[in-house]
Amino acid sequence: MRRARRGVGCAAWIVAVLIAGVVAWGLLRGRPQDLPWTPLDLGRPVGMFTGRKLTALTDDFAQCRRLLDRAGVRYEPLAPVREGASCGYDDGVRMGVGRALEIPYRPANLGVACPVAAALAMWEWNVVAPAARRHYGERVTAIEHFGSYNCRRMYGRDAGSWSEHSTADAVDIAAFRLSDGRRVSVVGDWTGDAADRAFLREVRDGACDLFATVLSPDYNAAHRDHFHLDQARRGTMGGRACR
DSSP: OHHHHHHHHHHHHHHHHHHHHHHHHHHHTTOGGGSTTSOOOTTSOOOTTHHHHHHHGGGOHHHHHHHHHHHTOOEEEOOOEEETTTEEESSEEEEOOOTTTOOOEESSSOEEEHHHHHHHHHHIIIIIHHHHHHHHSOOEEEEEEEESOOOOBGGGOSSSOBOGGGGTOEEEEEEEEETTSOEEEHHHHTTSOHHHHHHHHHHHHHHTTTOSEEEOTTTOGGGTTOEEEEOOOOTTTTOOEEO
16 A cells, blocks of 8 residues: 555646646746746647647637637637537637638638637648648648538547537638649648658648647548548547547
């Protein structure tokens, strides 16, 4: 028993030291986005806890809308949708033109749950646009998608867990259009030339800091042609998945 208590005490001490280190790191660097208790600001760079704060917006549609408004994101609130006991949403927004970067979605009129919209905006500003400049010297003029809301279970099965698409908490990204006319797609360029491979992996990895789940061709064949991005809630610890 004494040995067990000593082990628990040691583990608690290690956790306390790690938390203190994170706090000191965030304070010293002047990066409030690296602290778990500071308010989320979509206009700040991505921090250590940004992704979890975005996912937490699932429980607060009003706050999510305030954050979109403050960041200058153009959107239209959608009427609530209900399909049976497991499908539908109350926090849907139709994406418009993003702040400053003006990256439209194709097809147009993409409707997603508000936390997904907030994460997409930060992904455009902090990840997608800089990656395109770095690898191609070009702007992203459109992001192509396969949609968001779909009342179905995971992988379209007849039984099992419901997909995050069933509540509009997910979106599937297929390709990126560049200002020189080039189209970089997940299905066509994941194993393409060096610049395309690097760009697609960079935008995938950057999404992992903003979404609860990011699935790509590295995960399985079902995702060979798109990135699945969602804001799934996974208990109090806020588990994340990035493949």
